[in-house]
Amino acid sequence: MSDSVPDIVIGRLPLYLRALARLEQDGVPITSSHELGAQLGISSAQIRKDLSHFGEFGKQGTGYQVPYLREQLARILCVDRDWTVAVIGAGHLGRALAGYKGFGPRGFHVDVIFDNDPDIIGTQIGGLVVKPGESMVEELRARRIEIAMIAVPAAAAQSVTDRVVAGGVRAILNYAPIRLVVPDYVHVQDIDPVIHLQHMTYYLRT
Amino acid sequence: MSDSVPDIVIGRLPLYLRALARLEQDGVPITSSHELGAQLGISSAQIRKDLSHFGEFGKQGTGYQVPYLREQLARILCVDRDWTVAVIGAGHLGRALAGYKGFGPRGFHVDVIFDNDPDIIGTQIGGLVVKPGESMVEELRARRIEIAMIAVPAAAAQSVTDRVVAGGVRAILNYAPIRLVVPDYVHVQDIDPVIHLQHMTYYLRT
Numbered sequence: 001m002s003d004s005v006p007d008i009v010i011g012r013l014p015l016y017l018r019a020l021a022r023l024e025q026d027g028v029p030i031t032s033s034h035e036l037g038a039q040l041g042i043s044s045a046q047i048r049k050d051l052s053h054f055g056e057f058g059k060q061g062t063g064y065q066v067p068y069l070r071e072q073l074a075r076i077l078c079v080d081r082d083w084t085v086a087v088i089g090a091g092h093l094g095r096a097l098a099g100y101k102g103f104g105p106r107g108f109h110v111d112v113i114f115d116n117d118p119d120i121i122g123t124q125i126g127g128l129v130v131k132p133g134e135s136m137v138e139e140l141r142a143r144r145i146e147i148a149m150i151a152v153p154a155a156a157a158q159s160v161t162d163r164v165v166a167g168g169v170r171a172i173l174n175y176a177p178i179r180l181v182v183p184d185y186v187h188v189q190d191i192d193p194v195i196h197l198q199h200m201t202y203y204l205r206t
Numbered sequence: 207m208s209d210s211v212p213d214i215v216i217g218r219l220p221l222y223l224r225a226l227a228r229l230e231q232d233g234v235p236i237t238s239s240h241e242l243g244a245q246l247g248i249s250s251a252q253i254r255k256d257l258s259h260f261g262e263f264g265k266q267g268t269g270y271q272v273p274y275l276r277e278q279l280a281r282i283l284c285v286d287r288d289w290t291v292a293v294i295g296a297g298h299l300g301r302a303l304a305g306y307k308g309f310g311p312r313g314f315h316v317d318v319i320f321d322n323d324p325d326i327i328g329t330q331i332g333g334l335v336v337k338p339g340e341s342m343v344e345e346l347r348a349r350r351i352e353i354a355m356i357a358v359p360a361a362a363a364q365s366v367t368d369r370v371v372a373g374g375v376r377a378i379l380n381y382a383p384i385r386l387v388v389p390d391y392v393h394v395q396d397i398d399p400v401i402h403l404q405h406m407t408y409y410l411r412t
Contacts, residue, residue: 007247014404022385041213078407085403096299097399101360102383106400146410147403154307171406173399177308179228187409189402193303193379194312196395197291197353198220200377201284203393204352 005053012050013077015040020070032063082107086140086169088160089151090115090123090130093175097149098126111143133160140167149173150180211259218256219283221246226276238269288313292346292375294366295357296321296329296336299381303355304332317349339366346373355379356386 019039023031033044033051040047051057051069054076058064074080085108087094098110113125116133123130131139140148148164150157150172157176164172171187174180180188225245229237239250239257246253257263257275260282264270280286291314293300304316319331322339329336337345346354354370356363356378363382370378377393380386386394 010408011405013408014401017404018398018401043212076408077404078411079404083403083407083410091302092298092305093302096297096302096357099298100383100399102398102400106404108400108403147406149399151302170410171403173402173406177306187406189406191397191399191402192224192308193306193355193397194308194314195220195224196379196397197289197314197377198223198283198285198312199217200353200379200393200395201289202216202219202282204289204376205284 009050009053010077012042012046013073015042016047016050017070017073017077017079020066020073023066024070028066030063031066031069032058035063079107082109083147084109084111084143084145086111086143086145086148086164087113087151088133088136088148088164089156090117090120090125091151094149094151095125097151098128108147111145112139114139133163136160136163137167140164140169145169147171147173149175151175154178215256215259216283218248218252219279221248222253222256223276223279223283223285226272226279229272230276234272236269237272237275238264241269285313288315289353290315290317290349290351292317292349292351292354292370293319293357294339294342294354294370295362296323296326296331297357300355300357301331303357304334314353317351318345320345339369342366342369343373346370346375351375353377353379355381357381360384 016036019036033047037044037047057069057072087097087110090113094113098113103110112131113128114131114133114136115121120130121132146169148169150160152160154176157178158180161172161180161182165182165186170185172180172182174188174190182188222242225242239253243250243253263275263278293303293316296319300319304319309316318337319334320337320339320342321327326336327338352375354375356366358366360382363384364386367378367386367388371388371392376391378386378388380394380396388394
């Protein structure tokens with residue numbers, strides 16, 4: 001595994017992993033780069049090239065063993081272990097994230113949720129007691145949280161980000177519609193629904 | 207503009223559009239495929255190739271006029287007009303979507319929100335009165351809604367999808383962690399935060 005693998009390739013691996021997990025669920029034992037490609041809208045050549053960065057996962061003409069390739073991708077992406085996550089912001093979005101059923105089965109566990117509103121601090125959300133924002137740095141450090149989801153208004157997002165970084169977080173899923181400034185060693189992914197909407201409007205022209 | 211442009215290329219255009227809008231906001235008049243590529247983690251050759259599907263947007267060596275290229279991409283993606291959107295589900299996620307400040311400035315307006323809970327129907331969310339799910343097909347048709355955001359539990363997502371399709375919707379932003387079955391002419395994009403989390407965990411291995 002080399003650190004020189006382009007980030008755009010890394011970004012496609014979770015898509016392959018999801019497709020493989022679905023095939024495995026459906027009881028499909030073997031797949032091909034063509035089948036995966038057709039499902040994902042990615043060329044089979046691209047898939048083979050992406051995977052070749054990490055080794056040899058199938059023989060020419062016989063396809064990929066679904067469970068094996070899924071396990072290997074999970075290992076490469078470091079999701080063969082569980083991760084604990086902090087949710088920052090206990091408004092509607094934060095509550096939705098804390099209650100989202102899609103995280104647990106794929107190895108992400110919301111361990112703590114923060115808010116600044118005195119009316120919300122101390123209340124329970126999905127079995128978690130909402131902690132005050134001012135305790136964020138110590139709480140994150142004590143719990144060794146490495147991933148945070150930022151679900152606060154845009155105006156608060158950068159100051160909250162500075163605190164989660166001070167708390168030792170190295171990966172941020174950002175729901176606020178702004179560009180966060182972080183140190184080089186911190187990874188940020190923006191959840192931007194408009195990107196997905198604009199992808200579809202292309203096809204809606206009449 | 208040809209319909210044979212690969213979907214994966216279309217999927218990158220909103221990223222280019224967002225980067226250009228940010229450059230324009232920052233007052234940058236001219237950019238290059240290298241600058242865009244560095245910002246997006248996409249090779250400059252890929253960007254030039256993607257854009258070449260749609261015409262000639264800059265001269266070799268002089269770069270792209272930021273406002274001009276932004277306008278052209280907005281036109282290509284059909285976001286040089288406004289779109290009305292329905293939110294299905296008025297739980298925490300639906301409320302967060304109805305109140306999200308990032309849609310309006312980029313041309314997407316939530317026009318109607320539905321729920322099945324008698325306690326929620328008729329209440330106001332962000333200036334909208336929650337409509338009953340049973341009126342969905344007629345309401346969507348009457349309002350000529352073409353885009354729906356599905357924010358209901360996984361178990362309800364497919365039946366809700368069948369109804370938005372019956373209501374004339376041609377594009378669905380799906381927040382439920384399941385694969386929706388739709389007719390060929392309906393476009394679906396899944397918002398899957400785990401895909402983004404797994405992209406980052408790759409870099410967290412120690």
